Amino acid sequence: MTDRPIKVLIAKPGLDGHDRGAKVLARGLRDEGFEVVYTGLRQTPEMVATAALQEDVDVVGLSILSGAHMTLVPRICALLTAEGLDDVMVVVGGIIPDDDAAELREAGVSGIFGPGTTIAEVAGYLRANARPRA
Amino acid sequence: MGASGVQTPDPAERARELTDAATTGDRRALARLLTAIENRSAVAEAALRRLYPMAGAAHLVGITGAPGAGKSTLVAALIAEARKAGRSVGVVAVDPSSPITGGALLGDRVRMQAYASDRDVFIRSMASRGHAGGLASTSAAAASVLDACGFDLVLLETVGTGQSEVEVAAAADTTVVLEAPEMGDEIQAIKAGLLEVADIVVVNKGDRPGAQRTASQLRAMLVAVARVGAADRAHHGPAGSTVAGSGAAGSVAAGSEVVDRAASPAPAPDPRPRPKQPEVLVTTATTGGGIPELLASLDRHRAAGRDSSVAAARLARAEAQVWAILEDRMRAELSGPERRAGTEAVLRAVADHELDPFAAVDRLLGSLRG
Ligand SMILES: Nc1nc2c(ncn2[C@@H]2O[C@H](COP(=O)(O)OP(=O)(O)O)[C@@H](O)[C@H]2O)c(=O)[nH]1
Ligand SMILES: [Mg+2]
Numbered sequence: 001m002t003d004r005p006i007k008v009l010i011a012k013p014g015l016d017g018h019d020r021g022a023k024v025l026a027r028g029l030r031d032e033g034f035e036v037v038y039t040g041l042r043q044t045p046e047m048v049a050t051a052a053l054q055e056d057v058d059v060v061g062l063s064i065l066s067g068a069h070m071t072l073v074p075r076i077c078a079l080l081t082a083e084g085l086d087d088v089m090v091v092v093g094g095i096i097p098d099d100d101a102a103e104l105r106e107a108g109v110s111g112i113f114g115p116g117t118t119i120a121e122v123a124g125y126l127r128a129n130a131r132p133r134a
Numbered sequence: 135m136g137a138s139g140v141q142t143p144d145p146a147e148r149a150r151e152l153t154d155a156a157t158t159g160d161r162r163a164l165a166r167l168l169t170a171i172e173n174r175s176a177v178a179e180a181a182l183r184r185l186y187p188m189a190g191a192a193h194l195v196g197i198t199g200a201p202g203a204g205k206s207t208l209v210a211a212l213i214a215e216a217r218k219a220g221r222s223v224g225v226v227a228v229d230p231s232s233p234i235t236g237g238a239l240l241g242d243r244v245r246m247q248a249y250a251s252d253r254d255v256f257i258r259s260m261a262s263r264g265h266a267g268g269l270a271s272t273s274a275a276a277a278s279v280l281d282a283c284g285f286d287l288v289l290l291e292t293v294g295t296g297q298s299e300v301e302v303a304a305a306a307d308t309t310v311v312l313e314a315p316e317m318g319d320e321i322q323a324i325k326a327g328l329l330e331v332a333d334i335v336v337v338n339k340g341d342r343p344g345a346q347r348t349a350s351q352l353r354a355m356l357v358a359v360a361r362v363g364a365a366d367r368a369h370h371g372p373a374g375s376t377v378a379g380s381g382a383a384g385s386v387a388a389g390s391e392v393v394d395r396a397a398s399p400a401p402a403p404d405p406r407p408r409p410k411q412p413e414v415l416v417t418t419a420t421t422g423g424g425i426p427e428l429l430a431s432l433d434r435h436r437a438a439g440r441d442s443s444v445a446a447a448r449l450a451r452a453e454a455q456v457w458a459i460l461e462d463r464m465r466a467e468l469s470g471p472e473r474r475a476g477t478e479a480v481l482r483a484v485a486d487h488e489l490d491p492f493a494a495v496d497r498l499l500g501s502l503r504g
Contacts, residue, residue: 004173005236005261030237035261040244047250051243054258056165084162133169134177 004132007035008059009052013043013076016066025063025093028119034126045072049079052088058130061122064094069104077108089130093117149180156283157188161256164283168258171275182275185282192224192281193436196302198294198328199312204338205291206245207419208312208428213246213255215425216287222254224280227291228273231261238262242291256285274305274455294328303331304454307444308435310334310428311412313352315344329356332412333435336428340418353414468498476501 010026012019019041026038037055039047052060060080064072073092080088091111092104101112111125152170155163170178197205206227213223227242238261249255260276273290280288292302294311303309311332329335335356337349413431417424436444468477480497483489489497 005231005238026239026241030232030239031235033232033235033237035231035238035240037240037243037259039247040241043247044250047247050250053162054165054256055240055243056162056169133166134173134175 004134005033005035006059006126006130006132007037007055007057008061008126009037009039009048009055009057010061010063011039011043011048011051012041012063013045013048013072014064014066014068015042016064017041019063021065021093022063025061025119025122029123029126032119032123034123045075045079048076049083049085052080052085053083056133057088058132059089059091059126062090062092062094064092067095069094069096070100073104073109074107081108089126091122091125093122145176146180149177149184152177153181153184153282156279157185159253161253164256164279165258167279168260168276171272171279172260172263174272178275182278185279189278189281192277192285192288193432194277194281194288194290194305194307195432196290196292196306196309197312198292198302198309198331199338200314201293203312203314204419205293205312206242208336208338208417208425209242209289209291210246210248211417211419211422211425212287212289212429213249214422215429217249217252217255219429221286222284223256224277224283224285224288225255225257225291226273226276226280226288227257227259228262228293229259230293231263233264236264254285256280256283273302274451277305303447304451306451307447308333308432309447310336310432312336312338313348314339315342315348329412334428334431335412335414336424337414337416338419340416340423341421345416349414349416356412356414464502467502473501 008029010022010029012022023038026036029036037051037057039051043051048060048062051057060076062069062073062076069092073090077090080086080090086108089110090108091113092109093113095115096104096112104112110129111122113122113125149170152163152167156167167178167181170181197209199205209225209227213225216223225246227240229238229240229242231238240259240261242259243257246257249257258276260273263272273292277288277290290302290305294302309331311328311334313335315337329352335352337345337352339345413435415424415428415431417428419425467473477498480489480494484491484494
């Protein structure tokens with residue numbers, strides 16, 4: 001059998017302007033052996049959910065710097081659940097205050113990565129916690 | 135999280151569930167089927183067996199060309215145009231996997247974001263992975279799943295470098311080769327290889343200077359290639375297989391010599407398919423310029439070629455799929471628990487020069503029969 005890389009969607013929902021960080025993460029995870037679907041800037045929650053569904057990803061990674069995480073992330077988690085994708089792991093990168101983090105975990109987020117997190121740390125977390133689909 | 139929610143132990147049963155759901159509009163089931171295909175799991179084989187009779191109605195279009203030529207942008211423009219006509223569109227966009235890490239960056243969706251809420255558009259990115267048997271059977275299988283699920287138009291995007299364009303041609307009814315202007319003369323050699331598989335050549339970035347000039351150069355080049363092809367056919371007479379693109383277009387380098395031979399007396403007619411005479415179009419994918427013409431050209435190719443070149447492409451695809459499966463099966467048989475020791479002994483004997491590779495194959499085939 002061939003090995004099955006973990007497939008990760010990297011999306012940047014919301015209206016903030018540049019996606020340098022998300023691109024660096026996407027390339028970094030590629031170099032760590034992940035299959036990374038990169039969807040770019042200004043994703044609506046619906047776009048993220050559709051991409052996650054069609055691509056059948058194991059992980060959805062959301063990069064949010066705009067501060068809009070409390071509106072965007074729970075909405076995306078709800079859409080994923082509505083699509084029957086509650087087995088998809090959701091991780092969030094950005095500046096997330098502790099109180100918000102607790103609420104996001106409640107909404108279904110597994111991992112939250114602050115600004116200092118290295119790509120190796122993210123990769124290690126995903127390898128330990130996500131499993132590729134059969 | 136991670137593994138598939140319901141663990142159905144029997145692959146045939148799981149395949150039945152997924153195919154029944156996918157062919158009646160369940161997009162998540164379709165996505166999971168495509169994953170099974172990528173993983174080449176037992177579910178994939180059982181599913182493909184069920185789906186194959188339902189496929190065959192879609193127009194399968196391969197889109198290939200150098201990175202940055204505008205393939206993904208063109209796919210997005212074609213989706214928009216096809217949707218205007220009420221046709222549903224499935225897309226498979228293949229990007230290379232790193233042979234070292236196995237990772238891949240699949241970025242084609244970035245250009246295809248406008249269809250998130252349109253259920254008649256389904257876009258799937260795939261890493262090429264390093265399968266024995268290659269891209270051919272995986273992307274052909276993915277395309278036929280979309281076909282069986284009722285998509286009218288199935289677009290298959292692949293980077294055209296080396297082998298992949300031949301593979302894309304083998305998986306498609308119609309192959310579009312994309313060029314961009316001002317790419318310079320140094321890539322003429324690559325173009326010759328790419329052009330051999332083209333049914334339609336598109337010069338994209340028509341808004342850039344040099345687009346029309348590039349199109350004229352390509353037209354001139356294609357006339358030369360077709361002439362060589364015709365002479366080649368005349369010289370060799372009726373022979374050879376019809377496998378995708380092989381020989382039919384000849385090589386540009388051999389041009390002058392072969393053209394001279396064409397002056398000799400007329401030989402018997404050649405039953406092989408005519409060499410392709412691709413149309414050359416200019417598009418501006420970013421604005422949609424030339425896209426209605428491209429879609430019309432695709433439709434024409436399909437309609438005109440239903441009995442000839444599309445039929446040949448379909449035969450070539452059947453051939454590629456069957457041979458790939460045969461190779462996989464033989465490998466699996468020969469390295470399975472029953473035969474592995476024997477196979478390894480034969481391989482070692484070849485390595486030690488105690489057995490020649492031909493005798494080794496005789497023995498391995500013998501062991502399969504026995
Ligand atoms: N000027 C111009 N740029 C284009 C056109 N089509 C695509 N591009 C740009 O070319 C770049 C590569 O496009 P993409 O579709 O990703 O190319 P691919 O690698 O072949 O899939 C992007 O920046 C596009 O915006 C076009 O018709 N005109
Ligand atoms: Mg592309």
